[in-house]
Amino acid sequence: MSSAPARIHDPIVGVGVGRGAAIGPVVTVVEAVGTPVDEPVSVDRDATAALVTQAFDDVAAALRSRAQSLTGAGAAILQATSAMALDPALRGQTVAKVAAGLGPVTALDEVVGQFAQMFTAAGGYLAERVTDLRSVRDRVAARLLGLPEPGVPALTEPSVVVANDLSPADTAALDLALVLAIATDRGGPTSHTAIIAGQNGIPCVTQAAGVSSMPSGTVVAVDAAAGTVTTNPGPEVVEAFRRRADIARTLAEDTSPGALADGTAVALLANVGTADDAARAAAQAVEGVGLFRTEVLFLDRAVAPSRAEQAAAYAAVLTSFGDRKVVVRTLDAGADKPLAFATMPDEENPALGVRAYRLVRTLPDLLDTQLGAIADAAAATGHMPWVMAPMIATPAEARDFARRARGHGLTTVGVMVEIPAAALRADTILAEVDFVSIGTNDLAQYTMATDRLRGELADLLDPFSPPVLDLVAATAAAGVRAGKPVGVCGESASDPLMAVFLAGLGISSLSMGPAAVPAVRYALAHHTAQHAAAVARATLEASSAHDARAAALAALDADVVEALSLRPGA
């Protein structure tokens, strides 16, 4: 084989973190060198010892000067590392081993290895210092071998940092204000690098194989949404990124309530499962909770949590959201969410069995205790939640649930529409309750007779399946006729394309993971009710899921399609 570098495909495709994008010159993070095999022993041991001392001095001085240009945690880490490079024992023992005949890097590695072992064994604070020790070792070794200093070079202009992978020490030394984007050969969406990038809103592409071999100064375009790194991007890419940056800024800045362009309100709500989820979601620009999944509290329990324990958990969520709306869903157990105390042992078809609201047939106390706990939480916090039951099939079930809930003093009562029977007769269901919420995941499963957990059948569960869309449309129309709210709280609500379709049907609220809210808000704000209705009509005319999505996309505002990078295959 020749020594020509492996051809790098352009663009390099990896795994993006976030939706951001940036263009800039590459700064390469240099990898540390290992211990040289059979390192030659210098003939002049005194001269080699002097070189070792000089290398320690140079490293300490360089670290100290870097530390002075930084502030905060990064500066403190570099100060501590600099102090270690000055340590008399570290250099003294290394010089002694050189004098005894070892090669300089071999000597250094033996000494550092002993300290590292001792510090690791001591644990705690000392174990954490091993990183600093290794950092000194890597820098001194590079000097001794005449190689460039490893780690992140000092950034002098806004740059794209590329590396095999970044260590916590590398990221601490980064002046994040000058980091336009990060791209790494390895890592992953949950790696240290990705987390730091995510927290700081820095576009990042991980697993971009080959990216670290780019020479410093190469101009690249990093697109986290697409997961690509493109070298020498053309002016059209520059322009597209600039527009995306403008839009991202607008998206993040806009915290207004969800509404169509003509002012028609479409409430943007969060799905939460725990009090912690709720605390995080409440800090976002959402108008409340559209789905509080209470079953999370019941999972992994031998017996149901007490009324008092439940009330405390519900009160925490209500307190987080204050005067904002919170829709509490009663226990949705069974099928893929089995509970030790509430699952029928011999069900052949658990998804079609005694699950969710149907548990009232076998364990009526479970529901009454929960409704009592929700009422207790409302009384304790002064915030009255909405309450709804999952898996309602008939008006009689809806009536029974409403009677029980109102019996506990709960004033706004609804049910989930996720069984085709309920969607087909949504008028009669709505006659019994104050609102309904469509669970699109289960509705698709029951409409298509397809287990949600069977990956090989996933194509049958496309949220744009025309029969599923028909049932959603029928339910929305019943809500408009009855003058009662119809929300959507399944995966569908988080897709900006689907959100416009749903708004066009007259859906009054969308509940999703909070991260999805800004893009949905943006899509809604760029369509009038009339335009959204046209999108809905065009979508409903299609005869396949693929065509329905394409029709929705074609009818959507073109600027929104481009701004949100909406694609037919999404």
Add this chain to the structure above:
Amino acid sequence: MGTRHVVVASSAGLHARPASIFTSAVAASGVPVTLAVGDGAPVDAASILLVMSLGIPRGTEVRLDAEGDGADRVLDELVALLETDLDAEEVAP
């Protein structure tokens, strides 16, 4: 040749910031100083790596040895330093 015995006062022991302050003071003095705990081998008191690796908790009696010009003065200064709670010295920026 001077010797001092002193009890470490810093609340976290001779670790992290106190160790850094102490070893820097030793290095700045220009006088070779060793530090020992009990019957343990004396270590170079200017080395933060060696001092920290002794893992000295608060309340431990340590021995300082130094020789040469100014040894007594330097030892007195170091004793005063170790008798101070260096963790409490942190001044808010």
